[in-house]
Amino acid sequence: MDNMTLKQLEAFYWAATCSSFATAAERVHLSVSSLSKRITELESSLGQVLFDRGGHRATLTEAGTRLVPLAGALLQQADRLQQEMGTSKGLRGPCRLGVGELTALTWLPRLVAAIGSAHPGLEVSVHVDVGAALAERLDKGELDAAVIAGTASRTALTSVPLAHARFAWCAGPEVARGLRQMDADAVQLHPLVTLPQGSGVTHLIDDWLRQAQARPMRRLACNHWGAIVGLLAQGSGIGLLPEGWTQALCAQGVLQQLPSPVPLGSLGYALHSRRDDVRPLVGALHGLAAQHADFTVASPAALVGFRRP
Numbered sequence: 001m002d003n004m005t006l007k008q009l010e011a012f013y014w015a016a017t018c019s020s021f022a023t024a025a026e027r028v029h030l031s032v033s034s035l036s037k038r039i040t041e042l043e044s045s046l047g048q049v050l051f052d053r054g055g056h057r058a059t060l061t062e063a064g065t066r067l068v069p070l071a072g073a074l075l076q077q078a079d080r081l082q083q084e085m086g087t088s089k090g091l092r093g094p095c096r097l098g099v100g101e102l103t104a105l106t107w108l109p110r111l112v113a114a115i116g117s118a119h120p121g122l123e124v125s126v127h128v129d130v131g132a133a134l135a136e137r138l139d140k141g142e143l144d145a146a147v148i149a150g151t152a153s154r155t156a157l158t159s160v161p162l163a164h165a166r167f168a169w170c171a172g173p174e175v176a177r178g179l180r181q182m183d184a185d186a187v188q189l190h191p192l193v194t195l196p197q198g199s200g201v202t203h204l205i206d207d208w209l210r211q212a213q214a215r216p217m218r219r220l221a222c223n224h225w226g227a228i229v230g231l232l233a234q235g236s237g238i239g240l241l242p243e244g245w246t247q248a249l250c251a252q253g254v255l256q257q258l259p260s261p262v263p264l265g266s267l268g269y270a271l272h273s274r275r276d277d278v279r280p281l282v283g284a285l286h287g288l289a290a291q292h293a294d295f296t297v298a299s300p301a302a303l304v305g306f307r308r309p
Contacts, residue, residue, distance in 0.1 A: 004045040006078050011038035012050060013071040016060055017276060018141030027141060029094055072276060079280050090119030091281055098127045098134040098146030100199070101225050102165060102242065103269070106297045114288045122281075130223070132198035138272055145273045145285045147293075149200020152272055159270035160286050165295035166266045167204065168246040169258040172235040176256035182238065183261060184214035191237035192216040196223050204267050205240065212262040229255075240264065244296045269293065 014024035015035060025035040043050050050064035060068070095115065099108055108126065115124055127134070127143060134146040139156050152159040169182040171190070179186050187209075195201050209216070220237055222228050232239050233254050241249070249255040271289050273282045 004042055006075065008038045008042035008045070009071045010075055011035045012042050012064075013068065013075055014141065015039060015051070015058075016064060016068050016071075017274075020140075021058065023141050027094065027096075072278070076278050090121055091284060092119075092121030093123065093281075094144075095119075095122040095124045095281060095285070096127065096143045097124065097285065098129065098137060098143040098148075100131060100134070100147065100149065101128055101223075102201075102295060103147045104128045105225060106242075107292050107294045110292045110294075111289055114292055115285070118288065119284065130196060130198040131200050135272065138274060141274070144277070144279075145271055145282055147269055147289065148272045149267050149269050150203070151270060156275055157272050158275045159272045160290075161268060161270045162289055163293035163295060164266040164268050166243045167201070167240040167264055168243050169238060169240050169260055169264065170232060170246050170250065170255045171238045171258060172233050173253065173256055174235050175238065176258060179238075179258060181260060182258040184212055186238060186258070187214050187216040189217070191218050191220045193220045193222065193228055193231050193237040193239035195225075195228070196221045200267050200269075201240070204265055208260075208262060208264055212260075242295055269295070 010028055011024070011030065014027050015021050018024040018027060021032050021035055025032045028035065030038075039050065046063075046067075048063040048067075049061050050067060051058040052061050104126070112124055112126070115122060127137065129137075131148040131150070134143065134148050135152075135154055135157060137143045138146050139154050147162065148159070149165075150159075170176075171179070175190055178189070192205070194205055208214075220231065222231060225241075228239055229241065229245070229249065231237065232241070233249075238258065241255075246255065246257055250257050271286045273285075
């Protein structure tokens with residue numbers, strides 16, 4: 001019987017806990033055929049079949065199910081040993097990070113630079129999407145961690161708080177001139193320009209609508225913050241923007257802030273990860289994200305092109 005290896009256990013563990021062999025192979029930087037070969041070698045070494053390959057997709061056998069927590073614990077110890085005793089600087093391998101567009105347009109560049117400085121061996125890739133989609137990809141094992149508004153909504157995920165984002169109601173000058181404040185009457189007169197459902201910001205808006213006892217005439221959904229700025233500037237409706245952006249655009253005369261008798265709450269963001277993922281990578285990402293999370297920046301990428309003539 002051949003001795004099992006950590007690489008074989010790693011291939012098995014991620015194949016068992018990701019949504020597909022393809023996702024697991026991407027996570028450990030292997031082709032699907034190489035991943036399958038390592039699992040077959042592990043099965044030969046143990047004398048146990050770990051996956052039932054008879055159906056449309058491979059499923060864990062009873063032996064495979066028993067091995068998952070044992071393999072996870074061994075891999076965790078191996079990661080700790082490498083960090084304590086290794087001579088190379090930082091972590092190595094793929095690092096797949098998910099963020100919402102607000103993070104992407106504010107502090108993401110600083111975070112990526114910090115990751116590269118602390119862990120030059122990591123190969124960082126970033127996926128930008130709304131929170132619900134990021135949580136689903138995280139659950140499937142397609143991401144290592146994600147910055148998402150709110151606490152973890154899936155039982156397989158956990159979250160650690162990072163920072164809060166604050167917002168303000170605003171509109172283009174022509175729309176704002178006809179309004180005294182942001183209230184139930186205002187959303188009957190003008191469309192509400194928002195991000196799509198699944199974004200944390202939509203929950204913030206829904207809370208405000210309930211407190212204000214307001215029902216918008218209609219919603220104009222857009223999945224891009226920069227486009228929302230443009231729609232508001234052109235008088236397409238009323239919306240909220242991060243406070244820093246609102247202040248910068250109001251100073252330029254592009255938008256006007258709308259006071260509201262009902263306070264608009266802040267939105268807490270957290271680093272989400274899988275509950276069973278205890279690799280040092282996740283802890284390192286949280287430490288760096290906590291240092292650099294800052295939603296107050298008026299991002300040039302979001303504001304470029306919007307100048308009052």
